[in-house]
Structures are given as C-alpha cells and as structure tokens.
Amino acid sequence: MASKTPHALFPLIRKLESVTRLSASERHAIESLPVRVRTLSARQDIVRDGDLATQCCLILEGWAYRYKLLTEGRRQIFSFHIAGDIPDLQSLHIPLMDHNLATMTQATVAFIPHESMHALTARYPTIAAVLWRDTLIDAAIFRAWLIAMGRRPAFEHLVHLFCELYLKQEAVGLAGDHRCPLPITQNDLADATGMTSVHINRVLKEMRGRGLITLHRHTLVVKTWDELIRACEFDETYLHLQKRAVG
Amino acid sequence: MASKTPHALFPLIRKLESVTRLSASERHAIESLPVRVRTLSARQDIVRDGDLATQCCLILEGWAYRYKLLTEGRRQIFSFHIAGDIPDLQSLHIPLMDHNLATMTQATVAFIPHESMHALTARYPTIAAVLWRDTLIDAAIFRAWLIAMGRRPAFEHLVHLFCELYLKQEAVGLAGDHRCPLPITQNDLADATGMTSVHINRVLKEMRGRGLITLHRHTLVVKTWDELIRACEFDETYLHLQKRAVG
DNA sequence: CGCTAATTTGACCTGGATCAACTACGGTGG
DNA sequence: CCACCGTAGTTGATCCAGGTCAAATTAGCG
Numbered sequence: 001m002a003s004k005t006p007h008a009l010f011p012l013i014r015k016l017e018s019v020t021r022l023s024a025s026e027r028h029a030i031e032s033l034p035v036r037v038r039t040l041s042a043r044q045d046i047v048r049d050g051d052l053a054t055q056c057c058l059i060l061e062g063w064a065y066r067y068k069l070l071t072e073g074r075r076q077i078f079s080f081h082i083a084g085d086i087p088d089l090q091s092l093h094i095p096l097m098d099h100n101l102a103t104m105t106q107a108t109v110a111f112i113p114h115e116s117m118h119a120l121t122a123r124y125p126t127i128a129a130v131l132w133r134d135t136l137i138d139a140a141i142f143r144a145w146l147i148a149m150g151r152r153p154a155f156e157h158l159v160h161l162f163c164e165l166y167l168k169q170e171a172v173g174l175a176g177d178h179r180c181p182l183p184i185t186q187n188d189l190a191d192a193t194g195m196t197s198v199h200i201n202r203v204l205k206e207m208r209g210r211g212l213i214t215l216h217r218h219t220l221v222v223k224t225w226d227e228l229i230r231a232c233e234f235d236e237t238y239l240h241l242q243k244r245a246v247g
Numbered sequence: 248m249a250s251k252t253p254h255a256l257f258p259l260i261r262k263l264e265s266v267t268r269l270s271a272s273e274r275h276a277i278e279s280l281p282v283r284v285r286t287l288s289a290r291q292d293i294v295r296d297g298d299l300a301t302q303c304c305l306i307l308e309g310w311a312y313r314y315k316l317l318t319e320g321r322r323q324i325f326s327f328h329i330a331g332d333i334p335d336l337q338s339l340h341i342p343l344m345d346h347n348l349a350t351m352t353q354a355t356v357a358f359i360p361h362e363s364m365h366a367l368t369a370r371y372p373t374i375a376a377v378l379w380r381d382t383l384i385d386a387a388i389f390r391a392w393l394i395a396m397g398r399r400p401a402f403e404h405l406v407h408l409f410c411e412l413y414l415k416q417e418a419v420g421l422a423g424d425h426r427c428p429l430p431i432t433q434n435d436l437a438d439a440t441g442m443t444s445v446h447i448n449r450v451l452k453e454m455r456g457r458g459l460i461t462l463h464r465h466t467l468v469v470k471t472w473d474e475l476i477r478a479c480e481f482d483e484t485y486l487h488l489q490k491r492a493v494g
Numbered sequence: 495c496g497c498t499a500a501t502t503t504g505a506c507c508t509g510g511a512t513c514a515a516c517t518a519c520g521g522t523g524g
Numbered sequence: 525c526c527a528c529c530g531t532a533g534t535t536g537a538t539c540c541a542g543g544t545c546a547a548a549t550t551a552g553c554g
Contacts, residue, residue: 068390071480074398078390090387093380098387098485122372129368132379133340135386140337140345142389147315147323149396150441154510185532194397199510201534233318238345401542432500446542448502464551 007031008110011084012058014172016130018242026124033120035110046088046101046109053091055111059083062107063183067191068099077192079141080104080165080184084172089135092117105183140238149194152232157193158203160232162213162220164239171241182220254278255357258331258419259305263377265489273371280367282357293335293348293356300338302358306330309354310430314438315346324439326388327351327412327431331419336382339364352430380487387485396441399479401450404440406479409460409467411486418488429467 007013009030016022016030037060040046047053049068057064064081066088078099081087088101092114103109121128144164148157165182169175186204190197207213212228214221222228254260256277263269263277284307287293294300296315304311311328313335325346328334335348339361350356368375391411395404412429416422433451437444454460459475461468469475 068394070394070398076394076397078393090383093376094383094387094487096484096487098482099390121376125369125372125375128372128375128379129340132375132382135379136337136341136382139382139386139389140341142386142393143315143325143346145393146325146389146396147317149393150323150438151317151321186534187532191397196511197533198512198535202510205534235345237343240341240343433502434500443543444501445503445544449542452502 008035008037008060009033009058011060011172012086015084015134016127019130019133020126022126026127029120029124030127033112033116035112037108037110039106039108040103042103042105042107044103046103047091047097049097049100051097053088053095053097053114055113056086056092056117057088057101058086058110058112060108060110062109063104063181064101064107064109065104065184065188066099066101075191076194077188078145079138080192082169082172082174086131086134089131090138092121092131104188137238137240140240144238145192154193154195154199154203155206156232157195158189158200159207159212159228160234161189161193162222163228163232163234163236166220166222167236167239167241171239178222178225180220181218182215183218255282255284255307256280256305258307259333261419262331262381263374266377266380267373269373273374276367276371277374280359280363282359284355284357286353286355287350289350289352289354291350293350294338294344296344296347298344300335300342300344300361302360303333303339303364304335304348305333305357305359307355307357309356310351310428311348311354311356312351312431312435313346313348322438323441324435325392326385327439329416329419329421333378333381336378337385339368339378351435384485384487387487391485392439401440401442401446402453403479404442405436405447405450406454406459406475407481408436408440409469410475410479410481410483413467413469414483414486414488418486425469425472427467428465429462430465 013022013027013030022030035058046057046064059081061083064085064087066078066081068076068078070076079087088097091097095114121131141164144160148160152160162182166175166180169180174180185197186200187197189195189200193200195203204215208215211223212231213223228234260269260274260277269277282305293304293311306328308330311332311334313325313328315323315325317323326334335344338344342361368378388411391407395407399407409429413422413427416427421427432444433447434444436442436447440447442450451462455462458470459478460470475481
C-alpha cells in the first residue's frame with residue numbers, strides 16, 4: 001500500500017475497508033473504475049430533482065447537501081455530506097431523482113458511471129453489500145432526523161444535529177479536539193431542522209449562553225461534550241460508525 | 248404458474264417481478280427459502296430497539312409499523328407496512344436494531360433467516376439489486392416524511408400521508424374505488440406526524456368539513472382524489488410504484 | 495351490560511413563526 | 525486605504541398554529 005501513489009478512489013476504499021476486508025481483486029476492481037474528477041464551486045447543483053442520473057458522485061473534499069424545493073420558497077434539507085460519502089448512491093437503483101444534490105462549499109468530487117458500478121456490484125457481492133449497507137445508514141440518519149423533527153424541541157434538535165455532524169467528521173479524521181468545520185449558514189440549519197433562521201439564531205444564542213458550544217467562522221467548538229450528549233439524549237448507535245479499521 | 252399451489256413467498260415474488268423479470272432459477276431459489284410463517288396478534292413487537300436481528304420479516308397479511316421510544320413517553324412512528332413489505336430488510340446489513348418493529352393489526356408474517364437471504368443475494372445479484380432498491384424506496388419515503396414534518400402545515404401533512412397510504416395499498420390491490428383500510432388510531436397518526444392526537448382530531452374534522460375524506464371504522468374514504476392531491480402538492484414519484492407488471 | 499380504549503370538544507397557553515429593522519463582515523473596486 | 529455592497533447574523537415586537545389540560549361522549553368488545 002505504502003508503495004502506491006494514492007488513488008482518487010482511496011476515500012471509497014477506506015470506507016469499504018472500515019466495514020469489510022477487501023480481497024486484492026476487489027480492491028483492484030475498485031481502483032479500475034473509470035472516474036472523472038472535478039472541482040465544483042460552492043452552492044452548485046450536481047443532480048437535480050427530476051433528472052435521470054447516469055452516474056454517482058463520490059465526495060473527495062468539501063461539503064455537499066441534499067434538498068428539495070416546494071412552492072413558496074420552502075426548502076427542506078435532508079442531509080449534509082463530507083469526504084468519503086456518495087450522496088446519490090441511491091440513484092444507482094432509482095435513477096429518477098426526487099430531490100437535488102448540490103455542493104455546499106467548493107468541493108472536489110469523483111463521478112463514476114452507473115454502468116461501471118453495476119458491473120462492479122454484480123461481480124462482487126461483498127462490495128455490493130457494503131454499498132447497500134451505506135445506503136441503509138443513510139436511511140437510519142433520516143429516521144433520526146424524523147425523531148428530531150417530530151418529537152424534539154428546537155434546542156434539543158439542534159444539539160442533536162451538532163452531535164451527529166461532529167461524530168461523522170470525527171470518524172473520517174475531519175474533526176477532533178472538540179472542534180470541527182461547519183460550513184453552513186443559519187439559514188441552512190433552519191431548512192434542515194424545519195425552523196426559521198431567526199429561531200436558529202436564538203437557539204444558538206442560548207447554547208452559547210449555556211456554555212455548550214461556540215459556532216463562529218464556520219467552526220463548531222464543543223465546550224462540554226458530555227453535556228451536549230445529555231442535552232439531547234444522543235445515542236450514536238444509528239450512525240453505525242466503525243472503529244477505524246484502516247488508517 | 249397457474250398449475251402451482253400458491254407459495255407463502257408469493258407476495259415477495261410478485262414484488263420482485265414488478266421491477267424485474269426473474270429467471271426460473273431465481274424464482275426457484277426464492278421459493279426454496281426456508282420460511283417460518285406465524286400469525287401474530289395486534290400491537291406485538293417483532294424486533295426491538297437494541298436487538299441483534301437474525302432474520303427478516305415479510306408481511307403476508309395485516310399491518311405493521313416501525314417506531315422508536317424516547318423519554319417521557321414520546322414516540323415517533325417511522326413507517327406503516329402492508330402485505331408484501333419487508334419492514335426490517337435493513338437488518339440484513341445492519342443487524343443491530345435502532346428502532347422497533349411491531350404489528351399494528353393481527354398479522355401473518357413469514358420469517359426468513361438472514362443466513363438464507365445472504366446466500367440468495369450473494370448468488371443472485373439481480374435479486375440483491377431489487378431488494379436493495381426496495382430499501383432505497385423506504386429511504387425515499389423517509390425523505391417525504393421529513394419534508395412533511397419540516398415544511399408542511401398540519402393539514403397538508405396529514406393529507407399527504409393519506410395519499411401515500413392509499414397509493415401504497417392500491418399498488419398491491421388492497422385499495423380501490425377511493426377507499427382503503429386504515430387500521431390505525433388517531434394517536435398513531437399523531438406519533439407519525441409529530442402532532443398530538445387532539446390536533447389530529449381537529450384536522451380530521453376540518454377534512455371532513457371540507458368534504459375531502461371520511462375516516463370511520465378504520466376505513467379511509469377519499470371523496471375527491473384530485474382535490475386531495477392538490478391540497479398537499481402530492482407528487483407520487485418518490486414512491487416509485489411500478490405499473491402492475493404481474494397480476 | 496359494563497369496561498376500556500378511542501374520539502371529540504372546550505378553554506387556555508406557548509414555542510416558534512412572522513415582520514421589520516439593524517449590525518457585522520468579507521469581498522471588490524477605486 | 526477606504527467606500528461600497530451584498531450576504532449572513534442579530535434583535536425586538538407581535539402573532540398564531542398547534543400544544544396542554546381536562547372533561548365528556550362514543551365505539552368496540554367480552
């Protein structure tokens with residue numbers, strides 16, 4: 001491994017190997033996937049609601065998010081994505097998009113044709129299983145968001161989201177020392193939580209006031225992790241994070 | 248086909264064939280799955296939050312639902328399931344349950360060991376793909392629920408849910424003529440939509456008043472489908488229903 | 495018939511929305 | 525270096541959708 005130059009799909013391989021051990025041929029098959037790497041500017045749609053997707057998008061760097069627009073300017077954000085994620089993996093089996101995928105920040109992404117993914121998963125059931133699993137975790141996160149929307153008050157809801165985003169980043173080495181990037185606006189937080197940006201602002205003020213967190217210049221600083229966990233009954237099980245199998 | 252006695256897994260085969268054509272050996276492999284058929288009474292847990300699942304549960308008759316409990320008696324319902332659904336298919340790749348699955352009504356279910364499912368999907372990528380697709384639609388429905396929770400007022404939200412439940416049942420022949428079973432209480436509707444049962448009751452009254460629907464004795468009667476659709480900007484794309492490939 | 499769970503209604507309350515400024519700040523161009 | 529501008533964040537005042545509490549009323553069901 002150390003002798004090879006890092007492959008563009010390394011983030012994907014790392015993710016798969018955190019769940020299962022890949023054989024040499026499996027690893028080789030992945031590395032042979034045809035990829036098109038692109039750098040996109042912030043706030044740019046990657047696939048749109050209504051599109052027929054023909055490729056998947058692996059995030060190599062930066063943030064992306066998924067959302068849907070309703071009438072009267074309403075917007076619902078479904079998820080935030082970081083390096084290693086394939087936010088539109090679901091399009092592999094449901095090509096007709098029912099929502100949008102866009103960059104949040106400037107981002108580097110790798111596009112992989114569905115065709116190649118289908119060939120890969122048909123030949124290597126293990127790889128198919130791990131990718132499938134990934135989409136299931138995606139769904140588990142949706143369920144967590146449903147709980148937050150339906151049964152948590154605003155304060156708890158937002159704390160819960162922060163815990164999730166911190167842990168997701170920590171798992172891939174993007175967060176640490178109680179601090180992580182959070183390159184999203186209060187308006188985005190509002191559309192992710194079903195609130196208004198005004199109320200997000202007030203809840204953040206309250207969180208600062210209680211000495212739980214700080215959110216400044218797109219950086220989240222967690223003051224007291226334990227209290228944060230307690231403030232929202234956070235149970236990380238649903239994220240199904242592995243203990244860093246591969247460095 | 249007509250010469251065979253109906254197999255217990257026929258609802259599953261029908262679902263798979265509505266998406267793809269199965270070869271004789273694929274069909275045979277499914278019919279050879281070891282199943283344990285049971286009839287359960289209403290409101291009985293099938294798998295619990297925290298359990299390590301070892302089998303999947305195919306619903307043959309009746310309703311099931313998934314939910315999670317929080318402190319102070321809060322409950323969030325994630326989904327309702329009918330014949331043909333495998334509500335815990337996700338446990339195949341994430342055995343550690345992060346929520347509960349229970350019957351809503353008395354129900355007949357078929358249990359299939361994970362082991363057999365793994366063997367089946369490893370051998371038949373096509374079957375794996377269709378089952379994977381099914382879990383992706385599950386996720387698509389979660390997204391629709393997120394929108395409803397986050398960005399729809401109560402009335403619209405509930406109308407949307409009714410449209411979804413009607414169409415899901417219609418697709419498998421359980422609804423028709425603007426009428427379908429809805430064997431759930433107003434309290435369940437409340438926990439599914441993030442409201443209180445009092446408010447559900449008032450919204451239902453309003454819906455009756457506007458002549459949109461009737462909900463009585465666990466039967467939903469749609470008075471004017473078009474208005475219902477319009478009242479909640481319903482777009483059925485996310486359900487990815489097939490045009491009845493197999494009868 | 496009687497018991498329990500489910501539905502319905504009324505009175506009142508509140509978390510978060512709405513509306514409307516105002517402030518801070520990172521560019522950008524002169 | 526500063527003036528300008530657009531985006532994002534902050535704050536106050538007021539409002540209302542939906543929650544809470546409590547008490548009937550009705551439906552199932554053994």
